[in-house]
Structures are given as C-alpha cells and as structure tokens.
Amino acid sequence: MNTKKMMAQEKVKPFLLQARYGIEKESQRVTLNGDLVQTDHPTLVGNRNFHPYIQTDFSETQLELITPVAESVNEVLAYLEAIHDVAQRSMPKDEMMWPLSMPPILPEKEEAIQIAKLERHADVLYRRYLAREYGKRKQMVSGIHFNFEYGLDLVRQLFLTQTEEASMEDFKTRLYMKIARNFLRYRWLLTYLFGASPLSEDRYFDSEDRPKEPVRSIRTSHYGYVNKPDVQVSYETLTRYSEDLAENVAQGRLSEEKEFYAPIRMRGGKKVADLFHTGIRYVELRNIDLNPFDRVGIDADEIEFIHLFMLYLLWTDEKLPADEWVAEGNRISDEVSLEHPAKPTAHLAEGQRIFTEMQLMADELELDGADLLKKYQVWLDRPEETLAARVLALDEAEGQDVAATKLGRKFYDQAWARPYQLAGFQEMELSTQNLLFDAIQKGIEAEVLDRQDQFVKLQHGDHQELVKNGNMTSKDTYIAPLLMANKTVTKLVLARAGFRVPDGETFSSIEAAKKAYPRFAQKAFVIKPKSTNYGLGITIFKGETSMTDFNAGLAIAFAEDDEVIIEEFLPGTEYRFFVIDHQVKAVLLRTPANVIGDGERTIEELVAEKNADPLRGLNHRSPLEKIQLGDLEQLMLKEQGLRIDSVPEKDQQVFLRENSNVSTGGDSIDVTDDIHESYKQLAIDAVEVLGASISGIDLIIPDKDKPYEVHEDYGIIEANFNPMMHMHIYPYIGKSRRLTLDVLRFLYPEMNI
Amino acid sequence: MNTKKMMAQEKVKPFLLQARYGIEKESQRVTLNGDLVQTDHPTLVGNRNFHPYIQTDFSETQLELITPVAESVNEVLAYLEAIHDVAQRSMPKDEMMWPLSMPPILPEKEEAIQIAKLERHADVLYRRYLAREYGKRKQMVSGIHFNFEYGLDLVRQLFLTQTEEASMEDFKTRLYMKIARNFLRYRWLLTYLFGASPLSEDRYFDSEDRPKEPVRSIRTSHYGYVNKPDVQVSYETLTRYSEDLAENVAQGRLSEEKEFYAPIRMRGGKKVADLFHTGIRYVELRNIDLNPFDRVGIDADEIEFIHLFMLYLLWTDEKLPADEWVAEGNRISDEVSLEHPAKPTAHLAEGQRIFTEMQLMADELELDGADLLKKYQVWLDRPEETLAARVLALDEAEGQDVAATKLGRKFYDQAWARPYQLAGFQEMELSTQNLLFDAIQKGIEAEVLDRQDQFVKLQHGDHQELVKNGNMTSKDTYIAPLLMANKTVTKLVLARAGFRVPDGETFSSIEAAKKAYPRFAQKAFVIKPKSTNYGLGITIFKGETSMTDFNAGLAIAFAEDDEVIIEEFLPGTEYRFFVIDHQVKAVLLRTPANVIGDGERTIEELVAEKNADPLRGLNHRSPLEKIQLGDLEQLMLKEQGLRIDSVPEKDQQVFLRENSNVSTGGDSIDVTDDIHESYKQLAIDAVEVLGASISGIDLIIPDKDKPYEVHEDYGIIEANFNPMMHMHIYPYIGKSRRLTLDVLRFLYPEMNI
Numbered sequence A, B: 001m002n003t004k005k006m007m008a009q010e011k012v013k014p015f016l017l018q019a020r021y022g023i024e025k026e027s028q029r030v031t032l033n034g035d036l037v038q039t040d041h042p043t044l045v046g047n048r049n050f051h052p053y054i055q056t057d058f059s060e061t062q063l064e065l066i067t068p069v070a071e072s073v074n075e076v077l078a079y080l081e082a083i084h085d086v087a088q089r090s091m092p093k094d095e096m097m098w099p100l101s102m103p104p105i106l107p108e109k110e111e112a113i114q115i116a117k118l119e120r121h122a123d124v125l126y127r128r129y130l131a132r133e134y135g136k137r138k139q140m141v142s143g144i145h146f147n148f149e150y151g152l153d154l155v156r157q158l159f160l161t162q163t164e165e166a167s168m169e170d171f172k173t174r175l176y177m178k179i180a181r182n183f184l185r186y187r188w189l190l191t192y193l194f195g196a197s198p199l200s201e202d203r204y205f206d207s208e209d210r211p212k213e214p215v216r217s218i219r220t221s222h223y224g225y226v227n228k229p230d231v232q233v234s235y236e237t238l239t240r241y242s243e244d245l246a247e248n249v250a251q252g253r254l255s256e257e258k259e260f261y262a263p264i265r266m267r268g269g270k271k272v273a274d275l276f277h278t279g280i281r282y283v284e285l286r287n288i289d290l291n292p293f294d295r296v297g298i299d300a301d302e303i304e305f306i307h308l309f310m311l312y313l314l315w316t317d318e319k320l321p322a323d324e325w326v327a328e329g330n331r332i333s334d335e336v337s338l339e340h341p342a343k344p345t346a347h348l349a350e351g352q353r354i355f356t357e358m359q360l361m362a363d364e365l366e367l368d369g370a371d372l373l374k375k376y377q378v379w380l381d382r383p384e385e386t387l388a389a390r391v392l393a394l395d396e397a398e399g400q401d402v403a404a405t406k407l408g409r410k411f412y413d414q415a416w417a418r419p420y421q422l423a424g425f426q427e428m429e430l431s432t433q434n435l436l437f438d439a440i441q442k443g444i445e446a447e448v449l450d451r452q453d454q455f456v457k458l459q460h461g462d463h464q465e466l467v468k469n470g471n472m473t474s475k476d477t478y479i480a481p482l483l484m485a486n487k488t489v490t491k492l493v494l495a496r497a498g499f500r501v502p503d504g505e506t507f508s509s510i511e512a513a514k515k516a517y518p519r520f521a522q523k524a525f526v527i528k529p530k531s532t533n534y535g536l537g538i539t540i541f542k543g544e545t546s547m548t549d550f551n552a553g554l555a556i557a558f559a560e561d562d563e564v565i566i567e568e569f570l571p572g573t574e575y576r577f578f579v580i581d582h583q584v585k586a587v588l589l590r591t592p593a594n595v596i597g598d599g600e601r602t603i604e605e606l607v608a609e610k611n612a613d614p615l616r617g618l619n620h621r622s623p624l625e626k627i628q629l630g631d632l633e634q635l636m637l638k639e640q641g642l643r644i645d646s647v648p649e650k651d652q653q654v655f656l657r658e659n660s661n662v663s664t665g666g667d668s669i670d671v672t673d674d675i676h677e678s679y680k681q682l683a684i685d686a687v688e689v690l691g692a693s694i695s696g697i698d699l700i701i702p703d704k705d706k707p708y709e710v711h712e713d714y715g716i717i718e719a720n721f722n723p724m725m726h727m728h729i730y731p732y733i734g735k736s737r738r739l740t741l742d743v744l745r746f747l748y749p750e751m752n753i
Helices: A003-007 A075-089 A120-134 A150-159 A168-186 A188-194 A239-250 A273-277 A299-314 A322-337 A348-364 A369-383 A387-398 A400-419 A430-442 A478-485 A487-496 A510-515 A547-558 A604-610 A631-639 A677-687 A739-747 B003-007 B072-091 B123-136 B150-159 B168-186 B188-194 B238-250 B272-278 B301-314 B321-339 B348-364 B370-380 B385-396 B400-417 B430-441 B479-485 B487-496 B509-515 B545-560 B603-611 B631-639 B676-689 B741-748
Strands: A021-031 A054-056 A061-064 A096-097 A144-150 A264-267 A282-288 A445-450 A455-460 A463-470 A504-507 A525-529 A538-543 A564-567 A575-580 A585-592 A592-597 A651-653 A667-670 A694-701 A715-722 B019-031 B053-057 B062-065 B093-096 B146-152 B263-269 B281-290 B445-450 B457-462 B461-466 B503-505 B526-527 B539-541 B562-567 B575-582 B581-590 B594-596 B653-655 B668-670 B694-701 B715-720
Touching: A003 A150, A003 A299, A021 A075, A021 A299, A021 A510, A061 A075, A075 A096, A075 A299, A075 A400, A075 A430, A075 A478, A075 B545, A096 A400, A096 B348, A144 A150, A150 A168, A168 A264, A168 A273, A168 A282, A168 A299, A168 A322, A188 A282, A188 A299, A188 A322, A188 A348, A188 A369, A239 B461, A264 B019, A282 A299, A299 A348, A299 A369, A348 A369, A387 A400, A400 A445, A400 A525, A430 A445, A430 A455, A430 A739, A445 B487, A463 B146, A463 B479, A478 A487, A478 A715, A487 A715, A487 B445, A487 B676, A504 A510, A525 A547, A538 A547, A538 B093, A547 A564, A575 A739, A585 A677, A585 A739, A585 B123, A631 B272, A631 B631, A651 B581, A677 A694, A677 A715, A739 B461, B003 B301, B019 B301, B062 B072, B072 B093, B072 B400, B093 B400, B146 B301, B146 B348, B168 B238, B168 B263, B168 B272, B168 B281, B168 B301, B168 B321, B168 B526, B188 B281, B188 B301, B188 B321, B188 B348, B188 B370, B188 B594, B238 B281, B301 B348, B301 B370, B348 B370, B385 B400, B400 B668, B430 B445, B430 B741, B461 B741, B479 B487, B479 B715, B487 B503, B487 B676, B487 B715, B503 B509, B509 B545, B509 B562, B526 B545, B545 B562, B575 B676, B575 B741, B581 B676, B581 B741, B594 B603, B653 B676, B676 B694, B676 B715
Parallel strands: none
Antiparallel strands: A021 A061, A021 A096, A021 A144, A054 A061, A144 A282, A264 A282, A445 A455, A455 A463, A504 A564, A525 A538, A525 A564, A575 A585, A575 A694, A585 A667, A592 A651, A694 A715, B019 B062, B019 B093, B019 B146, B053 B062, B146 B281, B263 B281, B445 B457, B457 B461, B503 B562, B526 B539, B526 B562, B575 B581, B575 B694, B581 B668, B594 B653, B694 B715
C-alpha cells in the first residue's frame, strides 16, 4: 500500500487533520512540602467503580485523570484542565499533585506504599501481583497515555483509494499495525524532545542497577517500569501479535494481556482478540513523560506535534522484516532515553531526516505546521531546550525535589486562585462551570453541547439529562417557567391559592390607571414610572389615599414614562429562597453596594479595598461584582451629603446604591440557617402551586425570627425560573450552599451523591 | 340601615362599581327556515353531565348557554359571545338559534316536543312532571337569567359602616333581601325597556286564555311560564321565605324548591336552607327577555343599566310592610307586561321618578352613567324605541316569524363568517382561539389568565392545566423546547441518534469558515450570508468542490454579511410533521405564494381573487396570509420575465416568492393521508429523541410515496417547539386537522374527548 500516494489524493487531503484524542494522566499526591501523602483517595470524588474522569492507578496516592474522547486539541486540553481543577480542589487543602513522572522521595519501607483501595477484589489482587513481580517502587512512576485515532472520514477516504483490503476493519488494522511498527521504530524522537525524567529521588531504585548519570528519560528506558526482557512480541501482523501475547500469558511470563507494557497499544476492543472483529480503532501512546512545566503535564504544541508525527508514521515507508525494524527502534529508544539530557543525541542525523521528511509531507499534503516543526527541529541542535535538560538545570540550581515542589505549588495556587471557576470552561456562566465541576467530581459524564448557549449533556449509565444554564432541566415542565416569566399571572395564581402577593399592575394610560383607585385606596402603595431614573416620578402612599391624591400621583408618574406601575407596598426585608424538589436549599439576603468606614480611609479607598476581594469581578465572571463609582453611586452619596473622598466614621455603613442586586455591587449574605422554618414551608408551598421544581422565590418578611402566623407576616414579590446559583455558592458572608450539587442530586437520585 | 348614607361614605365609594356577573341564555334550535328542529342536542358538544357552558333546558331543542362568573361587562359578554360561536358552530350546518324568547311555531302534537334526553333519570323525571303540570308548550319559552353579585370589597366596606349586623353572612342576607323586595317592586321598568315577547307564534297557547293584543312581554306576564297563583311566598325575611317555600313543597303545590319560578332568586348554596349558613351570595334575575336584535340576546348597555339599577335598589328606600310592597310590584309588573308595546306605560310617572332618583344617586356617589340613564329615560317617552315595540314593528312589516328567521340567519352568518375565530377573543392568537373553542365545546372550563401573553387555564374536575400559545403545556419538559430552540444542538442530538440532518454551521470569520472545507467538500451544499436580501451572496455547490471554489464562495458571502452559513443541501420537498404524544396528527406541504393563470386575467387580478378568500388575512389574524405585490414579489416576477400586468397562460403556475412560508402568502396543503407511514415513524422517533411531546418537525423527502429505506431518503431540517397549528386546522387545500383538540385530548386523556 502506497500511503504517500493515498494521502496525497484530492479526496483525502481535506480530511488529513481530522483526529480524535484522549488523554490519561497520572500524578502522585504529595503534601505542599512535596512529601508523598499517606491519605486515601479524596472522599469528595465519586466512586471509583464507575468514575470516568478521576481514578487511581497502582497506588492509593496515584491519581489517574482521564479525559473523554475529544475532536480537537482545544477540547481535549479543556477537559484535562477541568479535570485537573476538580481533582486538585477535591483533595484536602494541604495536598497537591507532584509534577514529575518520577515519584517524590518514597517511604523507607515498601509496605508504606499503599496499593489502591479498590472495591473490586480482582483489581486489588492484580496490583498485589504487580507489587510482587516488579516491586512497589517501580510502579510509582507517572506519565501521559495519549490515545490517538485518525478521523473517521479520513480513514473512510483512505479506504476508498485502495483495493487491497476489502473490509474496512481489515484496512484499519493494517493501517494501525504499520503505524505501530513505525512508532516503535521512531519513538525515540518523542523521548528526545519530551522525555522529562532525568533523575530519580531517593529510594526509587532498590539496587545499584540504575543510571549513574542524568538521562533523558528513566521512565522510557529499560530502568523504567517495563516488562522483563523475556517478554517478546512481534508486530508483523495482528495475528502474530495476538499469538505471541497469548503464548506469553500461557507460559506465565505475563499474568494477563494488560501486563504487557508496550510503548504503543492497539485499541478497539476489550481484549486483543476483539480487534479481529472490530479492526484496530485507535492507538495508545504510553512513552510520554509528564511535562513538569505545564500544569496538566502536556501542552498544545506537544499534542499538535504528536499529531503530525502520527501522520508522518502513516506517510513514511517502513522497512522489512518488521521484527527487525521494531527491534532497531527499541534499541535506539533505549539508547536515546539513557543519553545525557544536555548533550546532542547520537541519532541527530536520523532526527534531522525525520524533520525534513515531515516538512516535505506537510508541503505535499498542504498541511499547516511549519512553525511547529521549526520549533522542535531547533531542539535537535539545542539539547538544552529539551524538557529533560530543563529539569536537570533546575536540579543543578536548587535540587529537583525543591524545584518540583515549587512547580507543584505554583499549579496548586493556580487551581485555588478562583475556586468558583473551572479551567477549560471559564467563558461559560459560573453556574454552569460549577455544575460541570460537580459532575466531573462525582463521576457523571459531562459534555458541553453548546458553550455559548450553556447547554450541557450529562450521562450516568443509561440515564441522560440535558441541562441549560445550570438549572433548566427535564425536572421542570415547559409551562412552569413560562408562568413564572409572566409576573402578572404568577401573582394571580399565587393570590388565588391564598398566598399574599402585592397587588399591582402596569398601566399604559392614565384613564385606565385611574380606574384602579378602589384597589389601592386602603393600602400602602407606590406609583412609579415603569422605567425610573434617579427616583423621578415616584410617589409613595401610606394608605387611606384620596382619589385626588391618587390621580395627582398618576400625573407625576405619567409625566416621566408612557407606562406606569401601581404596586402595593409591603414593608419588610426581601429574602431570596432557592427551592428545589420541595426543599429550601438556600436563603439569601442581599444588601445594596456599601462600604463600612474605619474613620481613616475615604469611600473611594474603602471601595477599592472591597473590590480587591477575588470574589468580586466584572460582568458576572465572579460571584460578586465590583462596586462602581459612577453617576448613580455619586448621586446616591450626594443625597447623603457625602462624596467619594469623604471619610466615613468607624463602623459607619455607607450605601452606594438603592437597589440590592448583586449585579450592581451588592453583598450576598447567606441566612439559610437563621430564617424561621415556617417561611421556608411557605416558599416550598408557593413554588408547588406554581407547578415548578426549581425556583428562586423572593419573599418580603418583616421579622424573620417570628414564626409565620398571619397574612401580614410576609408577601411574595416574585418567583424566578433559572435563578442565579453562584451567589448562594459563594456568598459575601455566610455559609456556601452548593446548589449545583443539589441539581445533580435531583437529576440523579439513584447515585446517592 | 341607611344604605344611602352607607354608600356615600368615602371608604365605600371607590368600590361601588365592583360587581360580578354571570349569564344563562336559552335558545331554541331551529332550521335555517325557522322551524323547530327534530334533532338531538349537538353531538360535538361535550357531555351534559358536566358541561359548564352548553346545556339543555326543558326540551332537547332548547340550548342553555352559561357563562362563567366574570368581573366585568366586557368579560361576561366575551364569554357569552364565545359560547355562542361554539354552540352555533357545533350544531349541524342547517341549524341555527331562534332569536326570540317566544318559541317558533310549535309542533301540532305536544308529543313531538322532545324532553331533554339527559342521562340522569331524576332530571328526566322532573321534566316529565313539569310537562304534566304546565304543559310542554309553556316550557318552550326562552330568556336570560342574569346573575349579579356586588363586589366583595364593596360588601366588606358596607359591612364596616354599620353595627346592626355582627356577622358578614347575616349582613349580606339582609342586603340582598332588601334588593329582592325592591327588585320585585320595581322590576316592571326592566320589562318596559327590555321586554321583547309581544306576540306568540301558532300553537304556543293551547287555549283562548291568552293576550288578545300585542303586549310588552308575554313571558313576564301571568301568561308566561309562571307558577300557579296559589304558590305564594313572603320576602319579608329569609326565614319566612324559606318557611313558605317549604310549606308549598309540603303541601304539594311545588314538587321541589326549584319549581318556584320567581323573577328573582336568592343564591349562594345548593338549597335555600344553605343560605342561613353562607348568607345570600348573589341574586339571579329571571325576567329578562332575549333581545332579538343582539346576537347573544343581551347587550353591554342593558347590563350596565341593570348594574346601575341594582345599585339603585340598594340605595333607594323600601316601604313596609314587605309583603304589600312586593305584591304591589307584582301587580304593576303584570300590568306593564301586558300593555301594548307601542303605547306609553300607565306607570310613566313612577318610571320618571326612578330615572330621576338614579341620576341623583349617580351624582351623589360619583358614578358615571349619565349617558346611559339618558338613553333609556328617553324610551319612557318614546315607547316605540323599546324592544317589544321594535319586534312588533317587524311583525307588522313582514311577520314576526319571517323577521325572526332573518335575524337568526344574520347571526348564523356572523358565526360562520370566520369560523377560525372565536368571538370575544379575536385579538388572541388563532391557535389559542381554536383551543378555547374546543375547550368550550367539550366542556373544559377555560379561563384566559393573560390575553396578550396567550395564557389560558383549563380545568376539568380537579385537573387543572395551564396552556400558553395553544400548545405550550405541562406535558413537555422545560429542557425539550430549549433544545429545539438551539438548532445546532438539535442537529447534534439527532445526528448522534442516527438521524440524517444537513451538516451546517454559522461562521463569524472567514478563517474559521475555511477550516470547515473538509466537512463539505464531498457534499452538495450552499454558502449564504446569514441575512440574505434578494439572494445576494449565495453560492450553491453540487458536490466535489475544490478548496479554491469553496474559499471563493466564502468571500462572496462574507462580502454581504458578518455571519455566513454553510449548509449541506438536501434535495427533495419539505414537509411539516406535527407530532403530539408519539403520533403524527398532521403533515403539511407549504408552497410559495403563487397564482394559476386562466389565460385571461393579469397576475394582479389573479392575486386579488386569491386574496378574496376569507381564509386569507393580514398579520396572522387568519389561517392564510394575503399575497403581497411588493418589491420582493415584483423582483421575483421580473426574474421570470413577468410583470404584475402580465397574463399567464391557462393552468400556468406563477410563483411570487421563493420561500414557502404561509406568513408570506404561501399555500398550505394537507398531505397527512398521502405520506408514507415510514416517514411518520421517523418523525415520531426523532421527536422522541429530542425528549419532546409536541413538535413541528420539518423533513425533506425526495419521494413521499416510496417507503423510507436508506439514509438518503430523508433529512431533518429542524424541529420547532410551539409549532403553528392553525395552518393545519385551516389548510388552503386538503383536510382540516383539528390539532387543538389533540392538545386537549393529550392534556385530558381521562375525558375521552
């Protein structure tokens, strides 16, 4: 099969860069001082029996982070970033991830290395076997497993260019077997560039059989975690590969197939034998060390380069016989792994040839990538730029251990800097970021179907749910949010069910408004223009209003706007009740933007200090908004006889806004535990009357400590569909209420989250 | 109790015009020639066991139309209009309603008058008793029963002005007892003004004991359907009233309470005895003849006048003793009823006094109504303006029978002129009008909560449902319509489930769009600006497109708009499938605005003729839109070498639009029965995958007769939430599909509609 010719066909070229990626990344958990932890797998993380994203590898301390399959580099990295954030923030606050492939200093006694405490006995038995066979220390090494699949359209188009293979399955197998052989032959180049395990810490090796000098990659070399030399497998055909594997197992050299630690694995079925039916679907590259300079252990350029490299392996010819070709690769790989990181490789000429050919391929196939190829080609001549050399340089400066601890700490700080955000999805709404965080933490498969539209698909087993904007779900009916969106009908429905709502209406003519007089004459109420600036046009009536005064109030309001609202005025404090599934999960008090004086600093300075809180940001990218000092705020100050350079007295609270919206700098104060239960029951009952499952319902309560008894003890202002959740999750004062988790509990009761 | 003083208090005055109304209206069903029908109660109308709106009175031919309680004159009339429309359009096409209180010519044999065929045996037995007791002919008379209740706030405020009655119930009873007595005393005025039964037709009277001359109201007089003279009841107190009634029943003069045909009934409980607990809640006025000049038998002015009259009855003093006061009223009422309609009443002076006092009351209490009072006061001096006189005038001109048939026919034509509309609710969306029609027809209580927002509450027994825009219901989840609103995610979800959707995407930069080349290179597709005028910027590619051509197409499109759509082009015809509850209830083909030539008329003339169809209107007030002859249409003609004054050949179809939207004059063609079932199953399956219950899903089908076999046999263009229903209900060509009824069936499966 002439793959060069096949790939160059016009029908094939458009699809050449189509691919799917998946990444598994291992990391040892360490203390903030870089010591291996003694703790169990984080309890906040969902059960490892099914967890798709966060698992443990050999030891209880070794996290394995697994991305879903992604169709672009951005996507796979977004997931890896996100899973990283979740893993880090689900660990105890004094733990972090070790950034190196080589483990930190290991315990003196091997028994102190805990085998992963998995539920399935077979999993534990297998790890005990490995501990006996290879020793626990060897198992403590970490790396990246990179899963790569050529795009389906690409494979289909390639298939159509040839006639040698009649079935797509056989064709794919043939394709990927070639790639496997070429990968084994040329993989040394990845080790040269991305190898990053030059040194081991104390007690990794338990004998003197170890590198005496720094190397490019202990992990990739024969000193790493590899099979014993008597395990030999041919890659000539899938049949021979499968037979050889079976023979190794039959002879007891391997306990089972998965003990075969090849640098590349052919994937597609549960077992190798399945591949004969399915064809090889993708390959797993296992020789990539953690890049300790990147928070997630691998960066976009590395992935893009590996992608081009995978195309090159398909494009370039292989030499026969296959076994010799592979054996030569294995030999060179071990040689390069054990070269000194700061020195040129002995295989520089072949490296240069590979890069030249890759560029030739890129030109012929009209692929972008010249810059990327140039970047890494330079490293051939400058070994000091390779990852291994950079790690070595750190070691020489301050010791690998200290440097790795610093790097880990930097990534730890990054993960905790804005704990309300989720890396990889930061441009989405906070509520959706929090929901995704919780889903990933608990092991619910989460896929973003539309970032801009905040559309998320969740899946656990066969149970699929769609969620939009964090809490718009299948648990609510179509009509309930429509009802809540119509404030007039909402009040009508609540009033008929016996709840107290402020009587009120919007009028577009003074004649119509005048007729409403009887409804308001005996009550306290307010007449206001629908859109009001600086409070112009507003009249408040305390009750027992004459028709003359009423009409005068209307005239004042209609002078400001074409539409005028008359609304009964309920005295008291407004609270937001977050109701979900017949339970009040949070109650929040919102206060207008304000500062509290210290007798020394100006209002402007106090605002600046309050705004420095990382919880405060702009444009709803943070749980709280920064306080502005615009016209409205200055006018508000002026009305109090203050200016921005006034110095309030100690403990004097100065308000900068009339409205209490969090979105205009207001404070959010959790009062869930302080509010009398009877009001919570009212909120639950009202939401039930509206037929809603999730609602943020606003109650006016004159005295939250006094139990509800009579109609006048409360009033319902409005009920909101898709209520904000992040202000409850990250209140300015008070306890956090993790409402996104409540949404997941509601959607997946069977999971007992 | 000084009600004049009580009503004049400032606290009371704002509430004086608060009231609640309910109307029951009887009508005999007749043929279009005015003959009493022989048919049963209309089968389209829901079961009379529970029907809240459409019942039968004594005979099977006598409809009784019942409005719900309404808080304004407009509202009660809207319901009466609507129920009228429903009743008329639920009857066989050759039946209409007789507009007079007096029945049409009755059958020779009394047996031919059918007693209402009710299911409950007790109801039939009671009617048989009445037939024996009074004769069937007497029972055939029709009228208005007008239910009137003072506003609750009004009663409450009045209650607070006095101390004589300690309980609200007793107070209400006292209030309404006064009104009853005054009503009985002064009711003759309503008969004078609104009496409208001057003459009987043949065979109404079966003896010579009948008026010899035309009168104001046979129905209200002692010749009408009244109790025998020995049935006497005192209105002095509720206790005496109740005791007298009981005595009459005990003595066998009445079979039961309800046989007491008083011109006013005190209401509030099932039986009179209940009133002692509940207080009288409202009164039922029973002496109002059908106004044959109004389609629904009563008009707004009449109601407004009765309302003022009811306030007057409360305001004005009564004379003692009560029984004499009432007896005097009964005597005058009978006298006035039997006066000649064209002559002044003998009680003119009292009439003038009532009007003068009513005006005085209106002035003192600051009530509007001067114009209305003037209008009817004039009638005192001009008896020829009274309804009875006007009926008599018709009789003298052409015979009452002929005139009544003409009037009935006029109202019949009005009801059928725009059968897609529902009187009283015509400013609402057509779908909601149709839904309300069906609900009223089937006997589901329907209340419009918000006209502008198309918010309707339905109720049957305890089962309540809210519906917005005709098909937004509790049967769909919150998330399904949100999913359908996002076209990209919809296609993603459908594609993943194995359905064929056109690949397509919107791009906001040419760089991003260029990367999509591989996805489209092998397909037929179109590149177009997101907003396109006159087709500028559109390029269609038939498949196997080079990258150069692709990029050129992008450049052309991006020259027209900042956003460009690339979409796979699926050949075939687009059909709209309306899916509800896993069933396809309608399939529609939409064709662009067009005319078909006759070889004689110009395009302009052909358009005018097509637009004359009453189904075509403007701004979605009709099932089809009028074809425009604007710039777009003229440009489209020009491209075909035509102008609006061109004369197309016979049978030549000329299109005036490219798009097939009904909203731009397109035709709707029902093809539900013509489309292969396999496509219906596809539509059902796709809607299920979207998790939706109600959807209008658009499929492209190259050959609707060929069963679906392979992927290429169809494509799904989009799925619509809240799909238009009226275009299926009133298609241009083909069978009507009553989808609003399907919505009701879905919401109320227990009703077996």
